[in-house]
Each structure stands twice: as structure tokens, then as C-alpha cells.
Amino acid sequence: MLAPSANNAQRCEFVIVNDPDTLRRIGEIGNSGPLCTAPAMIVLVVDHQRETKGSEYYLEDYACATTQMLLAATALGYAGGWIDGMFRDPAKRTPVCELLGIPDDRLMIVIVPVGLPAEDGPRRAKKPFAQRASWNRYAVER
Secondary structure (H helix, E strand, C coil), X not given: CCCCCHHHCCCEEEEEECCHXXXXXXXXXXXXXXXXXXXXXXXXXXXXXXXXXCCCCHHHHHHXXXXXXXXXXXXXXXXXXXXXXXXXXXXXXXXXXXXHCCCCCCEEEEEEEEECCCCCCCCCCCCCHHHCCCCCCCCCCC
């Protein structure tokens, strides 16, 4: 809710799902491990119709909000995921929108399943700083 948004338009809206039957039905529609097992989900919806030519920022806004949610969940010890690809298909997106009562003038763009990590252990390894960033000019190790 506090994530930055272009021009402070605050286009992102959120449906927090914790009802077991609704979670089960979303899991069946998505047929994805995280969607079938998460005890909660945050469904991100955008008001993309307010966009004017040359100022279409809803994608950046949703990406920023999703990133902030995932960072917050991780900081609190939860696991989360970013699931959007399958919902670009209306055959998957429409039933979820109908289930959640999302109006036609809104676009459901991502679902973030949230729960406790399935297994304990270290996070996936990340490349070293020098392979991803450099100071003052491009010098990333390749």
C-alpha cells in the first residue's frame, strides 16, 4: 500500500484472500503448486483505464507493488511468489476475476501466494556483486 507509484496515481488495488474454499478454487483454476498450497494470497488488480497516451505506468506500478510485497513477506519470515504469466490467458484470468468479484474495468495482473516456507534452508545463491553491478561505468564481469 505504501509502494511508490508513477505520479502518485495509486492504480494498484489488492484483494487479500484467506478463505479456504476460495483459495482451493483459485488453486484448481491455476493448477500451480504455490496456488494449491498457500494459506493466503494477495491478488493485485490495476485500474488501467485511467491511463492516457504516453503515460501508461500501470505495469511499473504493479511491479513495484509486487516487489514491495515480496520483500515485506520475506522480511517477516514468509515465502511468497510472483505468479502472473498464466493469468495473461483470459481462460485462467476470467474465472478468478469472477470468483473474486473483480469488476470489468479492472485488470487482475498478478497473484502473490504467501505462506511459511515449504522447507528450511538457505536462499538460492545470487551472483556476486561484480557480476551484476559496477561503479561509475560499466565494468560488470562477464
